[in-house]
Amino acid sequence: MISRARKTLAVTATAAALAVTAGLAVTGAQAVPSGGHEGRKEAAAWTAAWASAPQRPSTGFKPNWSEAGFDGQTLRQVVRVTEGGDRARIRLSNAYGTSPLRIAAATVARTKKGASVEKGSVRRLTFGGKPSVTIPARGQLSSDEADLELEPFESVTVTLHLAGTTGPATFHAQSFATSYRAEGDHTADTGARAFGESTESWYYLSGVDVSGGGSGKRAAERDGVVLFGDSITDGFASSTDLNRRWSDALAERLAKSGAPRPVLNAGIGGNMVLNDSAWYGEKSANRFSRDALDLPGVGTVVVLEGLNDIGFSETDKPTYKPAPVVSARELINGHKKLIREARAKGLKVVGATLLPLGGSDHYGEHAAAVSDAFNTWVRTSGAYDAYVDFDKALADPADPERLAPAYDSGDHLHPNDAGYRAMARAVDLKSL
Incomplete structure (x- = not known):
């Protein structure tokens, strides 16, 4: 635990720290330590x-x-x-x-x-x-x-x-x-x-970003975990100002396990693997490096994305129209690109099955079939280094096509606070 001794109001001015x-x-340069930290020989990790x-x-x-x-x-x-x-x-x-x-x-x-x-x-x-x-x-x-x-x-x-x-x-x-x-x-x-x-x-x-204390060792080990995805990763329907997203729940679970690690949230509501949107961000391949892989100290990325690719064509909402009808093969190929990019940067990459979507505005015969095929690929292909099965963890035992009522925020698509905690519990911490 870090000392809580209060510092003075002085801010260290580090020339050449600007990285534009x-x-x-x-075009910028690596930060070089200066005033206020005499004797520090190396740039901050x-x-x-x-x-x-x-x-x-x-x-x-x-x-x-x-x-x-x-x-x-x-x-x-x-x-x-x-x-x-x-x-x-x-x-x-x-x-x-x-x-x-x-x-x-x-x-x-x-x-x-x-x-x-x-x-x-x-x-x-x-x-x-x-x-x-x-x-x-x-x-x-x-x-x-x-x-x-x-x-x-x-x-x-x-x-x-x-x-x-x-x-x-x-x-x-x-x-x-x-x-x-x-x-x-x-x-x-x-x-x-x-x-x-x-x-x-x-x-x-x-x-x-932080440095000093235990964070320097963590940066060297690259043990940060970044969660990459859409509104479910973003925390849609979680309680405002209470930090109840699944990224928060996972970080808390890691700390309680005795193996604390930073957990970063790279979710964007409505985001898609295969297509850009003015509302919902650039497609995953275009933002993957910037939002996930290049964050300092990150060593593992967990990818949960695809419900909007397959669900927007089922909904009558006008926020993303016309929405292409996406096949399982197209979605899988999009994920394969993410896997290759993560491994090229030396990161471990963990996949996730799509959550049940029955009863939601994203649900339809085609979306259900593609979701099933994609989830089977995540479980059986070995394409990811490991996977977490959110589909099974949050499904209603009486109707596996739907979220369990205890985990449903009410729209049958996004978890509530309890559902986000269940997602964190579903992760095998060793897989990270």
Whole structure:
């Protein structure tokens, strides 16, 4: 366990820490330790402690600020890390921005409650030693390191001052966590008074990494686990602000087992293996490296995706039309591409059977047949290094085509909080 001794408010300025990505070409340099950590000979070994997959600005199912963007405002976002350390940095994404994004100021702090933060924990972030930074269109970057001690399962608050007009904002639509907005610069505020607006999305923030403590050893071992998928991985229908996604449940189970490991969530609601969507993100092959394989310290990826590929053609909802009718062979070939890509980067890749979908708006004769064929392939082909059988774990014993009532959120497609815990229990921890 990491010491909770409080540090001073000094933020380590690490020259050359700025790593800007324009498109996919890295133009920045590796962070080099400097001021505040004299005697440290090597650059920090970073471990991803929290992650979120960026999406194009879109309307979404709930009101959000992505299409309008921001103008002279402060954005405060709360996330929970699954790894601890004594230093932290953030990752920001302008992946779907059409113009440069100016971050006028940024802070990181331990969360108190809602939009308030713990007094004495606010750290000013720098970027290449400077207090502000511009992220090019379609770019991404990491901040310099800040001295901030975080324990596993602690919430951290990231606050960004967006002094100019941003235009439409790269975001993550369904956060199942509350984010806050204030007029003017309130990056240093510890109280919540100024933050009078809220939303359930994340904006620009794609990751929080930690270093020091036990995280350095973890980074070297690459024992992070990233869960890649659609709305079920994203946590749809889980309780807001309570961290009840299956990624949270798996991280908690690993910790209780005595073998804690960071668990990252790379789910996007509505995402598909084979097709892009303006609402639901780029298809899996196009975002797999960015959102999963390239996260620092990751060694295993669990893939659960395909229900939308086969189910959108069954539903009468207009959010993805026209939806192609996808065969089992097409879906399997899409997964084979993901397996090859993960192995090419040295990661272990675990597959998952699709959950029962009977009674949902994704269900129909074709979807049922493809789901059965795909699940049989996952179980029997040996294509994945290992697999987890969510289909059997969450099925209703009286009707295996459907989710068990105790695990059903009510739409017969997404689990509830208990269902997400059941998913975590279904994983053979040794397979990770």
